[in-house]
Amino acid sequence: MCATDDAKGLNMSRTLVRWLPAVMVPVLIASVAVAVPLAANAGVNLPTKTPAQVLALAAGEKVVALSGTISQTSSLGLPELPTTGADASAGSALELLTGSHTARVFVDGSTKQRVQVLDRMAERDLVRTGSEVWLYDSKKKTAVHSTLSERPTRSSETEGMISTPDQLAATLLKSVDATTTVSLGSDLRVAERTAYNLVLTPKASETLIGSVSIAVDSQTGLPLSVELFARSQKTPAFSVGFSKLDLATPDASLFVFTPPAGAKVTEKTPKVDSSRPAVPRSDAAKPTVSGTGWDAIVAIPAGAGAAAKGSISLKSSPLFGKLTTSVTGGHLFQTSLVNVFLTDDGRVLAGSVPVAKLQAAAAAK
Amino acid sequence: MIPLASEFAIRTESLTKRFGSQVAVNSVDLRVPSGAVFGFLGPNGSGKTTTIRLLLGLASATSGEIEVLGRRMPGDLAAVLPEVGALVEGPGFYPYLSGAANLYRLDTADGHATSATRRARVQSALERVGLSHAAGKKVKAYSLGMKQRLGIANALLIPRRLLVLDEPTNGLDPQGTREVRSLIRLLAAEGTTIFVSSHLLTEIEQICTDAAVMSVGRLVAQGTLSELRGVGGARVRLESPDRDAASAVFARFGMTMAEPTPDGGELFASFGTVEPDPDTVVAALVEAKVRVRSFTVDRPSLEQRFVDLTGEGFDVAQ
Amino acid sequence: MSRSEVSALPDTAFRSRPALGLPLLASEISVLFRRRRTWAMLASLALIPVLIALAVRLTSSRPPSGRGPAFLDQVSQNGLFVSFVGLLVSVPLFLPLTVGVVAGDTIAGEASSGTLRYLLIAPAGRTRLLIVKYLATAVFCVAATLSVAIAGALIGAALFPIGPVTLLSGDSIAVGDSIVRSLLIAAYITVSLLGLSAIGLFISTMTDVPVGAMATTIVLSVVSQVLDSLPQLDWLHPWLFSHYWLGFADLLRQPISWDSFGSNALLQCGYIVVFGALAFGRFTTKDILS
Numbered sequence A: 001m002c003a004t005d006d007a008k009g010l011n012m013s014r015t016l017v018r019w020l021p022a023v024m025v026p027v028l029i030a031s032v033a034v035a036v037p038l039a040a041n042a043g044v045n046l047p048t049k050t051p052a053q054v055l056a057l058a059a060g061e062k063v064v065a066l067s068g069t070i071s072q073t074s075s076l077g078l079p080e081l082p083t084t085g086a087d088a089s090a091g092s093a094l095e096l097l098t099g100s101h102t103a104r105v106f107v108d109g110s111t112k113q114r115v116q117v118l119d120r121m122a123e124r125d126l127v128r129t130g131s132e133v134w135l136y137d138s139k140k141k142t143a144v145h146s147t148l149s150e151r152p153t154r155s156s157e158t159e160g161m162i163s164t165p166d167q168l169a170a171t172l173l174k175s176v177d178a179t180t181t182v183s184l185g186s187d188l189r190v191a192e193r194t195a196y197n198l199v200l201t202p203k204a205s206e207t208l209i210g211s212v213s214i215a216v217d218s219q220t221g222l223p224l225s226v227e228l229f230a231r232s233q234k235t236p237a238f239s240v241g242f243s244k245l246d247l248a249t250p251d252a253s254l255f256v257f258t259p260p261a262g263a264k265v266t267e268k269t270p271k272v273d274s275s276r277p278a279v280p281r282s283d284a285a286k287p288t289v290s291g292t293g294w295d296a297i298v299a300i301p302a303g304a305g306a307a308a309k310g311s312i313s314l315k316s317s318p319l320f321g322k323l324t325t326s327v328t329g330g331h332l333f334q335t336s337l338v339n340v341f342l343t344d345d346g347r348v349l350a351g352s353v354p355v356a357k358l359q360a361a362a363a364a365k
Numbered sequence B: 001m002i003p004l005a006s007e008f009a010i011r012t013e014s015l016t017k018r019f020g021s022q023v024a025v026n027s028v029d030l031r032v033p034s035g036a037v038f039g040f041l042g043p044n045g046s047g048k049t050t051t052i053r054l055l056l057g058l059a060s061a062t063s064g065e066i067e068v069l070g071r072r073m074p075g076d077l078a079a080v081l082p083e084v085g086a087l088v089e090g091p092g093f094y095p096y097l098s099g100a101a102n103l104y105r106l107d108t109a110d111g112h113a114t115s116a117t118r119r120a121r122v123q124s125a126l127e128r129v130g131l132s133h134a135a136g137k138k139v140k141a142y143s144l145g146m147k148q149r150l151g152i153a154n155a156l157l158i159p160r161r162l163l164v165l166d167e168p169t170n171g172l173d174p175q176g177t178r179e180v181r182s183l184i185r186l187l188a189a190e191g192t193t194i195f196v197s198s199h200l201l202t203e204i205e206q207i208c209t210d211a212a213v214m215s216v217g218r219l220v221a222q223g224t225l226s227e228l229r230g231v232g233g234a235r236v237r238l239e240s241p242d243r244d245a246a247s248a249v250f251a252r253f254g255m256t257m258a259e260p261t262p263d264g265g266e267l268f269a270s271f272g273t274v275e276p277d278p279d280t281v282v283a284a285l286v287e288a289k290v291r292v293r294s295f296t297v298d299r300p301s302l303e304q305r306f307v308d309l310t311g312e313g314f315d316v317a318q
Numbered sequence C: 001m002s003r004s005e006v007s008a009l010p011d012t013a014f015r016s017r018p019a020l021g022l023p024l025l026a027s028e029i030s031v032l033f034r035r036r037r038t039w040a041m042l043a044s045l046a047l048i049p050v051l052i053a054l055a056v057r058l059t060s061s062r063p064p065s066g067r068g069p070a071f072l073d074q075v076s077q078n079g080l081f082v083s084f085v086g087l088l089v090s091v092p093l094f095l096p097l098t099v100g101v102v103a104g105d106t107i108a109g110e111a112s113s114g115t116l117r118y119l120l121i122a123p124a125g126r127t128r129l130l131i132v133k134y135l136a137t138a139v140f141c142v143a144a145t146l147s148v149a150i151a152g153a154l155i156g157a158a159l160f161p162i163g164p165v166t167l168l169s170g171d172s173i174a175v176g177d178s179i180v181r182s183l184l185i186a187a188y189i190t191v192s193l194l195g196l197s198a199i200g201l202f203i204s205t206m207t208d209v210p211v212g213a214m215a216t217t218i219v220l221s222v223v224s225q226v227l228d229s230l231p232q233l234d235w236l237h238p239w240l241f242s243h244y245w246l247g248f249a250d251l252l253r254q255p256i257s258w259d260s261f262g263s264n265a266l267l268q269c270g271y272i273v274v275f276g277a278l279a280f281g282r283f284t285t286k287d288i289l290s
Helices: A002-040 A049-061 A086-090 A165-174 A303-314 A318-323 A355-364 B048-055 B075-085 B099-109 B117-129 B144-155 B175-188 B201-205 B225-228 B244-250 B278-287 B302-310 C002-007 C024-033 C037-059 C079-092 C093-114 C115-121 C126-157 C174-205 C210-228 C247-252 C259-284
Strands: A067-076 A100-109 A112-119 A123-130 A132-137 A143-148 A181-188 A191-200 A210-216 A223-230 A238-246 A265-267 A289-291 A295-302 A324-327 A330-334 A339-343 A346-350 B006-021 B022-028 B031-033 B037-041 B063-070 B071-073 B084-087 B162-166 B191-198 B208-217 B218-224 B233-239 B266-270 B294-298
Touching: A002 C259, A049 A165, A049 A210, A067 A265, A067 B191, A086 A223, A112 A318, A112 A330, A123 A238, A123 B218, A132 B218, A143 B117, A165 A191, A165 A223, A181 A210, A181 A223, A181 B022, A191 A223, A191 C247, A223 C174, A295 A355, A303 C247, A318 A324, A324 B294, A330 A355, A339 A355, A346 A355, A346 C002, B006 B191, B022 B048, B031 B099, B031 B191, B037 B048, B037 B201, B048 B063, B048 B071, B048 B162, B048 B191, B071 B075, B075 B084, B084 B144, B099 B117, B099 C024, B099 C115, B117 B144, B144 B162, B144 B175, B144 C002, B191 B201, B201 B302, B208 B302, B218 B225, B218 B302, B225 B302, B244 B266, B278 B302, C024 C037, C024 C126, C037 C093, C079 C093, C093 C115, C093 C126, C093 C210, C115 C126, C126 C174, C174 C210, C174 C259
Parallel strands: A143 A265, B022 B218, B037 B191, B037 B208, B084 B162, B162 B191
Antiparallel strands: A067 A100, A067 A238, A100 A112, A112 A123, A123 A132, A132 A143, A181 A191, A191 A210, A210 A223, A223 A238, A289 A295, A295 A346, A324 A330, A330 A339, A339 A346, B006 B022, B006 B031, B006 B063, B063 B071, B208 B218, B233 B266, B233 B294
């Protein structure tokens, strides 16, 4: 009887041993998946610097060549847009506001530059050599050539495609003034490089922006990532950063672009920013800015041709209903960082401020 | 006396297999002597095939121990199975492959089998079961009997110490059944232990040296054939009113008269050491004025014994 | 050869030191490719690019840019794109379908034909059999992907001009380079299917009904893709085995972006290990009653 029980025990334990890998493997994978992100920022201990020193480090940044991959993630509290189906094309205008995007950036000096926005089964390229600029869209099979009249800096050309961390950081750092508190968070590791964590906190209480965190490369001062936190959120509402970065000079052939056979080539001189919905610049519809700093409000008057057309076509889109909420006096487009108020009389007010403040501003007019 | 392990080709100790609440094999202690042709008998559903699966490591026992060729199963499975050829619950083959290709395939599964002699071994195995002519034919075109032979050929790809044949004559015509029986005799003569299961008693009775009987998951009898038939063997049944005279005549032939049965009409006598010629016995009875209404020599078949053991006839499924 | 002759041979004529299982693997692959079903599936896969090429050839109007599968509008200008379109179209359904059939059949098919018990008492060894079955499925993944790629290249070369290939980045590469990229894409898709193969292998150990295992595997591949398209579940997406299936487009960029290749390989490895361990646990403790 005893022997039988032993055999039974042996059987049981053999069965357990054979199921052991099936239990251990997922546990192992789960622990690695948890541990790796935790370990990423552990053990970064850079020489102590004051916020001012880090600002100076960022200001003195002299990176001339790089190739890197940028990831941009937004969670602005917008409804998720369909990525397939009939609404897909309407969604593309707003796609930069939602979800994740990846781009590759290649820079060699101030005149050679290539940005590739990596879309699903497609790609949008910007290739610049000197004053020659090519914009290529693999989905539409179009190539747009333009010649720049002046020589803008490294930053100016990727607007409308994706913002690079250094561009965004430059804009944000420009506005560091008395309305902002600058401090340092714990050191970071970004794209396998060590970085100081510069934290900008608005002093104004009326803004939606909680704080901005900029990772400044400890060696070169290059901003490696920017994260925007809304007042109400723990995770960044918007973040853009390098996931890979190499400071070596990229292959020269990357900056040589010949439009492929079969692509529709158009010439544009002087270059107009066509990839962005036009913002009216005519005198009749000049936007006015009230307030300064983080809680400023931009107001676009009614009747401005493009804006009116834009708002009519916007209102007829099925997405309009999904994205906006109807309130007294107009429609509201709400995100965790920015609110836009479209009044019934056609005005547009926008700012990183609470809805009530926009409505008040609209009523005051 | 606890026998040495090597005396037995198969030995199980309280072997039990449960499927949920149903006990398929209930505390079975098998003893298959090395070199025996062992008949494993029982009606369909009595647990024979499940026992064979346990012996070959296809299923794991709920409790109990198994020793095959002196080694523990399923612990030493990798060392034991190359020495065991088996046919389990009918043949299983790839219908879209030829008979020879099927054997070739199954032979590659044995990591110990030499690939250099594979082709020759496949050919000779097919020859032994009389399938050479159909070697290149796809198995889906085989009859059930041919598949059965192919299954036996698979068991013979390598010289084995033990062959486990589950219902080997299933689906064979009488001629095929005779061939399988003679093949088993031949293999046994070469010293291979053969464990052959069947629900058809008559098939086994002619070739076995030993047998065991399963009924409803239990082992109800086990031993050599003569042990199973019961001591004494044949007996005489005589219908006669002259009991005393008959008894005297039987005594002359060294026979013993049994106690009378209640109804009195029939008399039984068992033989002594020598079995006399029945004609002589009848002549002597007649000469002694014994009125012989009928005279029969009963040879107890295993069947009778099994009906006693299992409480039912053989072809009855549980 | 009579019995006595066989007995006279030395033991080494029958038994050698246990092999690694290469003869079994060779036999497994040969059994797989001797099935008419396998060839029927490969032929249907090869038919996909052929149909695409014929459809493009027979329609006079050029498909408008940006409509239909990516690269379709380039087919008429460059036959090499037939391969790419064929692969792109096959990845979501047709390839998983055939791989599901083969992977779901691995163990359950042997069980239902009754050959599993004979393989195990040979003895094939349960772990060894499982590994051999998996490797044979992987070989089928290679064959399936290549039959789309090669059929596409051949029909493309037959019906359309061949020339430098325009990458997604707008750069053009020579024909030789583009063949290298095609092979890289075939490798990428093969790797993509390995996780599904492991899932199919595990499901196949759960049942004796091959059709059930095949259907479950195929359904899972569809479910995974549906989940991957739901933005509400974006936390789950990187863990879905189909997440990087269409990421092979990264091999058509200049320079090649290896990120998705790496992430995909890592993810598929994870699935192989997890479902391999599950299949091992299940198969080595299973009672073979078929």
